[in-house]
Amino acid sequence: MSPMFVPGPVDVAPDVAQQQTRPMLPHRGKEFEAIFQQASEKARQLFYTQHRVFLMTNSGSGAHEASVRNLAKTSVLSCVNGSFSKRFYDVALANGKQTDKVEAPLGQPVLPEMVAEALQKKHYELITVVHNETSTGVMNPIQEIAAVVQQISPDTLIAVDAVSSLAGVKVEMDAWGIDVLFTSSQKCLALPPGLALCAVNERALARAKEVPFRGWYFDFLLLEKHRLNDSTPMTPAMPLIYALDYQLDRIFAEGLENRFARHSAMAQRCQDWAMQKGWGLFAAEGYRSQTLTVIANPPEFDCAEFNKQIVPRGMRLANGYGDLKGKTFRIAHMGEIHPSDIEKLLAALDEYWASKH
Numbered sequence: 001m002s003p004m005f006v007p008g009p010v011d012v013a014p015d016v017a018q019q020q021t022r023p024m025l026p027h028r029g030k031e032f033e034a035i036f037q038q039a040s041e042k043a044r045q046l047f048y049t050q051h052r053v054f055l056m057t058n059s060g061s062g063a064h065e066a067s068v069r070n071l072a073k074t075s076v077l078s079c080v081n082g083s084f085s086k087r088f089y090d091v092a093l094a095n096g097k098q099t100d101k102v103e104a105p106l107g108q109p110v111l112p113e114m115v116a117e118a119l120q121k122k123h124y125e126l127i128t129v130v131h132n133e134t135s136t137g138v139m140n141p142i143q144e145i146a147a148v149v150q151q152i153s154p155d156t157l158i159a160v161d162a163v164s165s166l167a168g169v170k171v172e173m174d175a176w177g178i179d180v181l182f183t184s185s186q187k188c189l190a191l192p193p194g195l196a197l198c199a200v201n202e203r204a205l206a207r208a209k210e211v212p213f214r215g216w217y218f219d220f221l222l223l224e225k226h227r228l229n230d231s232t233p234m235t236p237a238m239p240l241i242y243a244l245d246y247q248l249d250r251i252f253a254e255g256l257e258n259r260f261a262r263h264s265a266m267a268q269r270c271q272d273w274a275m276q277k278g279w280g281l282f283a284a285e286g287y288r289s290q291t292l293t294v295i296a297n298p299p300e301f302d303c304a305e306f307n308k309q310i311v312p313r314g315m316r317l318a319n320g321y322g323d324l325k326g327k328t329f330r331i332a333h334m335g336e337i338h339p340s341d342i343e344k345l346l347a348a349l350d351e352y353w354a355s356k357h
């Protein structure tokens, strides 16, 4: 298999992909319901939650929409420090919510004191935070942010996008007091795209009851009603659920702690390598992602040119995202990527760089 060092869609192990070819079943029949129930029960371990995990047939961005539609009548505070957290903000605006933002410069984290300041000025029903900002390689301190929210404004709900970190980094939903926590299938879970996993606690369901016009497709109360019968309101992405059920067993066989350690070891290796070369790490020290490393392009480094050399060798690197395209490049080390793959990539990078000098 050729390692793709891109932050989604990532490589899918052949035996995982194979699960998708299992025969279709009636989605409201006992046989499928048993698989659905088993997969969603198992998924709770990834979220460190006693609450439910909805398996939603949409990509992660659908969970942005679900969060703002279900958890706020009007007022939302969005933490913004990159393209994906900006998207969460844009989704809140697009759904007609009065949305303010707490902004940090690209490469810097959103800090708890910035959130505290905003909460002291005004009351919000919901705060949105991205855990791992995939555009900059910053990991926001969500545990500390959740703590200040609980302290200053205990009835403000917290929705966390952990799309590019969950299943690669430990995020403890219940212990940290997160109300809605979600990811998509095509990042650290190493599944094909098309499924979102969204954990929702009781406080969040209670809030949804008070919010009119939650829409239909993303209505948490409707999803919950069907989940209680091991089902979904609409036809689910059955092949992805087969693959998820199987992949969760593979993940637990590796062991969650081992999996998290593998991701952080690869992050450390990439950071050390870049620093040793004198190349700048884009994310601020102390807040660097465990699932991808974003490196400032040295002069003359051309990601597209490098990819031309390595794609025939079965590898691929990610260019910078959004405004950072051409200014940074990104090494994603998530899902099925192992330290030996990283060594191959770094050797190729060394070789490319030596050939230019």
Ligand SMILES: *Cc1c(COP(=O)(O)O)cnc(C)c1O
Pocket: 007, 008, 059, 060, 061, 062, 084, 130, 132, 133, 134, 161, 162, 163, 164, 184, 185
């Ligand atoms: C990829 C990504 C998204 C978007 O997820 P989709 O599954 O493409 O909708 C949102 N947030 C973060 C942090 C991401 O990395």
